Amino acid sequence: MSVKKKIVVDGITKQFGDLAVVGGVSLDVGDGEFVAIVGPSGCGKSTLLSIIAGFERPDQGTIRIDGVKPNGPSKNGILISQNGSVFPWLTVQENLMFGLNGASHGVKVELADRYIAMVGLAGFEAAYPYELSGGMLKRVELARALVVKPEILYMDEPFSALDALMSLRMQVELRRILDEERHTVLLITHDVEEAIYLADRILVLSPRPTTIQTTFHVDMPHPRKLSSPEAQGLREAILKKLGL
Amino acid sequence: MVRETDNTLIRVVPPVLVIALLIAIWWMIVASSESPIFPTPWQVVTGAWDLAQDGTLWAHIQASLFRVGIGFALAFLVAVPLGLWMGWVSGAFYTLNPLFQMLRPISPIAWIPVAILWFGVGNKSPIFLIFISSVFPMMVQTTVGVRTIDRRYLRAAANFGVSRSVLFRRVVIPAVLPEIIVGMRIGIGIAWLVVVAAEMVALNSGLGYLIMDSRNAGNRYDLVIASMIIIGVIGLLLDGATRLLERLKTVKWRYVR
Numbered sequence: 001m002s003v004k005k006k007i008v009v010d011g012i013t014k015q016f017g018d019l020a021v022v023g024g025v026s027l028d029v030g031d032g033e034f035v036a037i038v039g040p041s042g043c044g045k046s047t048l049l050s051i052i053a054g055f056e057r058p059d060q061g062t063i064r065i066d067g068v069k070p071n072g073p074s075k076n077g078i079l080i081s082q083n084g085s086v087f088p089w090l091t092v093q094e095n096l097m098f099g100l101n102g103a104s105h106g107v108k109v110e111l112a113d114r115y116i117a118m119v120g121l122a123g124f125e126a127a128y129p130y131e132l133s134g135g136m137l138k139r140v141e142l143a144r145a146l147v148v149k150p151e152i153l154y155m156d157e158p159f160s161a162l163d164a165l166m167s168l169r170m171q172v173e174l175r176r177i178l179d180e181e182r183h184t185v186l187l188i189t190h191d192v193e194e195a196i197y198l199a200d201r202i203l204v205l206s207p208r209p210t211t212i213q214t215t216f217h218v219d220m221p222h223p224r225k226l227s228s229p230e231a232q233g234l235r236e237a238i239l240k241k242l243g244l
Numbered sequence: 245m246v247r248e249t250d251n252t253l254i255r256v257v258p259p260v261l262v263i264a265l266l267i268a269i270w271w272m273i274v275a276s277s278e279s280p281i282f283p284t285p286w287q288v289v290t291g292a293w294d295l296a297q298d299g300t301l302w303a304h305i306q307a308s309l310f311r312v313g314i315g316f317a318l319a320f321l322v323a324v325p326l327g328l329w330m331g332w333v334s335g336a337f338y339t340l341n342p343l344f345q346m347l348r349p350i351s352p353i354a355w356i357p358v359a360i361l362w363f364g365v366g367n368k369s370p371i372f373l374i375f376i377s378s379v380f381p382m383m384v385q386t387t388v389g390v391r392t393i394d395r396r397y398l399r400a401a402a403n404f405g406v407s408r409s410v411l412f413r414r415v416v417i418p419a420v421l422p423e424i425i426v427g428m429r430i431g432i433g434i435a436w437l438v439v440v441a442a443e444m445v446a447l448n449s450g451l452g453y454l455i456m457d458s459r460n461a462g463n464r465y466d467l468v469i470a471s472m473i474i475i476g477v478i479g480l481l482l483d484g485a486t487r488l489l490e491r492l493k494t495v496k497w498r499y500v501r
Contacts, residue, residue, distance in 0.1 A: 055399060075405045085400035088497035089418035098414065099404030130497045148404065 006031040006152065006184045007052065012061030013209070014047055021047050022058070023209025034178065034185040036195035039205030040242060045188045046156050048210065052186065053079045053154040065152070075099060077152035078145035082160055086129050086140050092116060093125040095140055099148040115143040118177065135166040142174070146181065155187045159194070171197050175222060192238050196231050197224050204241045214241050283466035288473070291466035300454075304471075305478065307449040308439050311367060312482075315374025316435045322375075323382035323431075324424060330383070331390020332416070341387075344380060352377035352438045356445050370442035370450070377438045378431035385430070389423025390416060422490075422498035429486045436479045451475050 007029040014022040021044040029035045039045045050056045052063055054073040062069060065077065073079070086095050096112035103111070116125055119139035129137055138159065145153060159167040171194055178185070189195050195202045202216040216238060220230060267285050274284045283291070295301040330337045352373050359369040393416065401415045443452025451471050458467035490499055 053403075055402075073399075073403045073405075075403070079399070079403055081396065083396055085396040087397060087400070087415065087418070089421070089494045090414070098401075099406070101406075128493060128497065130500050 004031045005029070006033070006066065007186065008064045008067075009052060010062045010064075012048075012051060012058035012063065014044070014051060014056070014058050020209035022051070023211050024061070025210065025212055026061075027203060027212060029184055029186055032182050032184055033201065034187070034199045035201045035203065036187045036189055036199035037203045037205060038189055038192055038195050038238065038242070039210060040207055041190055043205050043207050044210040045190075045205060048205075049079070049154055049156050049186065049188045053077055055079070075148050076150055077154055078148065078150040079154040079156065080141055080145055080158045082157040084137055084141050084161070086137055086144065088129045091126050091128055092121060092132075092140050095129070096144050096147045099144065111147060115147040118146070118180070119143040119173065134162055135170065138162060138166075138170055139173070142177070146177065146183075150183070152184045152186065155185065157189055158187070160189070160191065167191075167194070172223075174198065179222070192235055192242075193226050195238070196234055197226060202238060204238060281463055281465050283469060287466040288469045291464065292470035292474070295467065295470070301474075304449055304451050304454045305474065308443065308451045309478075311370045311442075311450065312374055312432070312435045312439050315371040315439075316378055316432055318371070319375045319379035319382060319431060319435075320428070323379045323427070324386055327383040327386025327424075327427075328390055328416070328420070331387040331420070337387065337391075344383065348380040348384070352434070353441055356442060359442070360445070365447060367447075370439055370447065373438050373442045374435040378435045381430040381434065382424070382427035385423050385427030386420060389420035393419045418494055421492075422495045425486070425489045425495060428489070429483060432482050432486050433479070436475075436482055440475055451478075
């Protein structure tokens with residue numbers, strides 16, 4: 001690969017008691033690349049991402065971000081999880097301003113409002129999360145991550161709690177936003193079509209203790225059509241690897 | 245609209261009917277038994293009216309509320325910081341929790357002799373009793389609140405790399421606030437129970453004193469019953485006032501959904 005490597009994961013393992021969860025995973029993600037990791041449920045995908053994002057320590061192996069071993073989570077890589085973590089006691093705008101520091105209040109407000117508009121929530125700046133729907137909450141979460149301009153987005157089944165239609169809509173939105181702003185993305189999902197729609201590369205994990213089984217390159221221009229023969233063929237091949 | 249009116253009717257009419265029915269039964273029983281001591285509802289009303297007229301009733305209410313106010317405020321100032329600290333720092337929790345769990349089940353009434361010994365029969369005794377009875381529930385609620393903060397919020401805060409002070413001000417405290425309000429409701433309820441009990445033993449003012457004094461000074465049971473009803477109504481109002489805090493925009497998330 002000609003692009004610079006953003007994330008380099010080398011031989012990480014993780015065990016909880018007697019249960020080996022991650023069994024030696026090595027992977028790398030190029031700068032600006034979108035890598036999706038698919039695997040059977042309970043295979044340790046979330047643990048893997050949690051380790052890469054710096055929330056947990058691996059038993060063995062190393063992670064390097066831009067060639068440096070990170071010391072815990074940082075603003076440079078924001079994790080978006082399945083359950084969401086938008087603060088329910090802050091308004092949409094306050095949530096976005098939470099991670100912003102340094103700038104004056106006015107600048108923060110302006111920046112927050114720009115990203116609120118970007119995810120299509122203009123007019124909801126002063127709303128509290130409990131007044132929003134599930135899909136809108138996801139947008140808030142995405143905007144809150146993007147507003148701090150992280151180089152990396154870690155997404156752990158971000159849309160799986162949404163209904164099928166909203167999930168598709170959010171995939172389209174995410175793709176649009178990634179065309180506007182360049183981010184390196186590492187996505188964990190069990191939704192093969194979501195991976196094909198979004199990613200440049202798809203890694204298929206084995207059951208626990210999980211390792212990388214196969215890598216698929218997705219060489220299709222965006223916006224992708226999942227009904228195309230190419231996408232369908234890829235889907236079949238990935239599902240076969242997952243044992244279906 | 246129709247629905248909402250129905251709701252208000254359902255909320256207001258049945259309880260009023262039940263209370264009216266109870267008063268009617270009370271009246272009938274007293275009238276038919278021709279009791280020389282136990283008052284009819286009307287005697288209670290006129291007795292209370294006389295007290296209100298000469299101003300003593302207000303003085304007693306004020307005295308009780310003052311003691312509750314000071315004792316509760318002191319308890320709040322001690323319980324919330326201590327609760328936050330115990331919730332956040334495991335060492336503090338394991339060191340202090342057993343002691344507080346042992347002190348907590350001791351009835352405030354049991355403290356009365358000790359309070360009189362330490363603070364005499366002035367205002368300080370009941371204030372101390374209110375403090376001791378409302379400090380533990382508020383502290384426990386706050387501690388539990390901190391310890392049960394959803395981990396994903398703490399993770400998110402860690403992810404955005406905020407300072408410790410921002411973490412406390414913008415995440416920990418707002419996350420615990422609903423729990424603190426629950427603690428305040430429990431605390432103020434117990435405080436009101438205790439002030440009346442404490443005033444029965446010592447002092448010469450307050451609603452508890454009014455009850456004992458009315459009985460001792462010539463079996464004025466009309467005033468005893470009137471005081472009881474007033475205590476109930478004020479207790480209800482205190483709870484209602486605390487519940488208003490639940491409407492704060494920043495804690496509403498806890499009560500919807």
